[in-house]
Amino acid sequence: MKKFLGKACLTAMALTFTGEAVAADWNVSLWGKRRAFTEHVEKLAELVEQKTKGEFKLNISYGGLSKNKENLDGISIGAFEMAQFCAGYHRDKNPTITVAELPFLGVSSLVEERKISQKLYKHPAVIKDLARWNATLLMPSPMPQYNIAGIGDAPKSLDDFKGLSVRATGGIGAAMKAVGAVPTSMSASEVRQALDGGVIKAVAFAQHAHMAFGTVEKATWWTTNLNPGTVNCPVVVNTDALADLKPAHRDALLGSVDEALDHYIDNYNNKTMKKWGPTLKERGIQEVTFGDAALTGLKAKVATPAAQSWIKQNTEKGLPAQELYDFFTGMIGK
Known part of the structure; x- marks a missing residue:
């Protein structure tokens, strides 16, 4: 495709000799179906058009x-x-923001996840990293801590994860590997087929995704408090497209981000999470809760080595990895 099809695709022009305003249509690429994970984009579209x-x-x-x-x-x-x-999904393409996916960082809420992600996206190294893709980070998609839903016998201890094939990406995959599981990285839309086909036996997702992608329809057990981490899934815009917007349209877009995120968090907390408990009960899914001692031992085994490895690998790539790690973790809990 020619870049912006001569910019006609980017800003569909609607000019007349009577001086009508310039119109713009943007195409937005998501996946799956409308769900809690995409509500901020849906709200943004509504606000911008209004x-x-x-x-x-x-x-x-x-x-x-x-x-x-x-x-x-x-x-x-x-x-x-x-x-x-x-x-x-592609750690080498956006290494700076993978700091947010390290295991057991201790982010406590969607509000905190939003706040620190938005600040991370403004870090000069992050801006430079995404600029390689002509991308400008617009807003995060805050998600709660992931947990595991699986089929077969429920684990009674962390030792029971040994040999278990689990869909888990990023730092969550590192946590699964530390307990002997076999982490497999795949996109959310591939998960149900992999579960049906026996390729994996368990899935690490946030609650909305377990419902949206059908893992609760197969699962027999769910971990309530493993909380190994979450993934960072930003919404980005093409930098040239953003620059080519007329000022009023750009202001409408950028000025609607906070309201869209407010809607997203309210929807997640007051709709999605209220459905989760009843869904588990309706389907007879066993809830598995691990003791504090086991979780403390797991965190000690996973968190520091994963962070050190991330810092080392990305420093070798020429990134200010230690600075990014300190910047991100320094905001947690404040």
């Missing part, structure tokens, strides 16, 4: 524009103007 009286529209596509692991590539060539992706 504020611009229909002049600027975000056309949201769930899988019709790109594969989820290729959304950042699509942004880089201008195939679409906005997209969502998860850092753990």
Whole structure:
């Protein structure tokens, strides 16, 4: 595709000799289906259209524009103007933001996840990292700590994870590996088929994804408090597309981010999480809770080595890894 199709795709022009305002349509690449994970993008589209009286529209596509692991590539060539992706899907493409995916960081809430991610996205090294893809980070997709849903016999202790094939990405995968599990990285949309086919026996997801991608329809058990970490899934825009917006449209977009995130968090906390407990009970899914001593031992075994490894690997790539780690972790709990 020619970049921006001569910019007609980027800002669909609607000019007349009577001086009508310039209209713009942006294409937005998501995946799966509308769910808690995409509510901020849906709200953003609603707000932008309202504020611009229909002049600027975000056309949201769930899988019709790109594969989820290729959304950042699509942004880089201008195939679409906005997209969502998860850092753990392609760690080498966005190493700076993978600091947020390290295991057992201790982020306590969606509000905290939002706050520190937004600050991370403004760090000069992060901006430079994403600029390689002609991408500007717009907003995070805050998620709670992941936990594991699986089939078969429920684990009675952490030792029972040995040999278990688990869909787990990023730092969560490192935590699973530390207890002897076999972590497998795959996109969310591939999980149900892999579970049905026996490729994996368990899945690490946030609650909304367990419901949206059907793992609760197969699961027999769920860990309530393993809390190994979460993934960082930003929404990005093509930098050139953002620059080419007329000021009023750019202001409408950027000025709607906080309200969209407020809506996202309210929806997650007051709708999605209220469905989770009843869903487990309705399906007879056994809840597995681990003792404090076991979890403390796991954190000690995983957290520090994972952080040290991340710092070493990314320092060797020429990134200010220690600075990024200190910057991110220094905001947790404050």
